[in-house]
Amino acid sequence: NLVLCFKGIPQTLAAFGLEGFLDGAGCKLVFYLHRVARGVSLTTTCLLSGFQAVKLCPSISRWMDFHIRSPKCIAFCCFLCWALHLVVHSYIVRYITGPMNSKNKSMDKIYLYCSSLNPGRLLFSVIAVIFLFMDGTCLALMVWTSGSMVLVLHRHKQRVQHIHSCSLSPRTSHETRATHTILILVSMFISFHALASILSYRITLIHNPSHWLRSISVLVASGLPT
Secondary structure (H helix, E strand, O other): OHHHHHHHHHHHHHHOOOOOOOOHHHHHHHHHHHHHHHHHHHHHHHHHHHHHHHHHOOOOOHHHHHHHOOHHHHHHHHHHHHHHHHHHOOHHHHHEEEEOOOOOOOOOOOOOOEEEOOOOHHHHHHHHHHHHHHHHHHHHHHHHHHHHHHHHHHHHHHHOHHHHHHOOOOOOOHHHHHHHHHHHHHHHHHHHHHHHHHHHHHHHHOOOOOHHHHHHHHHHHHHOOO
């Protein structure tokens, strides 16, 4: 909801030609909360996938299962996610300067309504490596946990295959439906996130990207939380 609110609404207002609806503090707040919400959405979805794998996979010990699934552990992990992204994205407050103006139009090619200072090639490279590592780690963990759950469901289906064969119902087994759901969700999530990241990076490198490229980038980025 935060991602859709702090990116979709300002972008829509700018697309309809409304100008100057955000001051300096508003630009900083919108950009900052959007990036924090995007990061928290990714990491908490990764955590959810991990908790589901712990619950489903029998290879994990009962002690770990009990402690990881406790409400205190889940709340602490969510708190760490928020704290991490609130700190990591603090650089945005410094480089987002305010509404778009004629002297500085480095950000109008992405959001159309705010401008920013040039962080420099070195800082840009460092920030890109940090976020690439964080996003890549989360996506890799999601693939691993989803694959583990699919493998467990497949083995369970093989064990109870004789029960399904005796059933007169032609419906698809619960294991098969769960496997399809897991594969569809993780495929959509990774595809949307990877495509949005590639488009965002591409737009940052292009001096004057086209309107269609900007619109597609916003649409893809909004498609994931939707």
